[in-house]
Amino acid sequence: MNLVIVAVAREVQYADEFLAIVELLYVFLARQKVHEVFMRFQQERGLSQRKIGKLSDTCWACRYRNVLVIKERFGVITDVLGEVQHLGDAEISVQAKGLVQQIESCQFVVRSLSPGVIGPALNFTSFNYGPPFSSSAVT
DSSP, X not given: OHHHHHHHHHHSHHHHHHHHHHHHHHHHHHSHHHHHHHHHHHHHTTOOOOOOOOOOTTOHHHHHHHHHHHHHTHHXXXXXXXXXXXXXXXXXXXXXXXXXXXXXXXXXXXXXXXXXXXXXXXXXXXXXXXXXXXXXXXX
């Protein structure tokens, strides 16, 4: 079933692009300099330290867990992307600027905050839909 879900997601352009951004965030936040800032920012805010895990084509649930981490740590992630632009590493700075533009886009935010996008495919039925992301508002 996992392989079918992943294959279908790759055929739907917005889903494929969304998951590509999730994977780019994983790769970027896993870089040592960036990871240290990500962990520090969470600690400074009194949050348990969470990270985006490695993605797998055979495990759809790991992609879902990553979306939940992004949802829960969205503010921290955007702050990290802003902070690391000033580390003096041109490659990190350029990548962070590009990721900021992608994740702050309306499309990414709506998709990551809408569990109805991927939850039903996993047969998750215990979502607590709240305004403005009620099941009837998700398109």
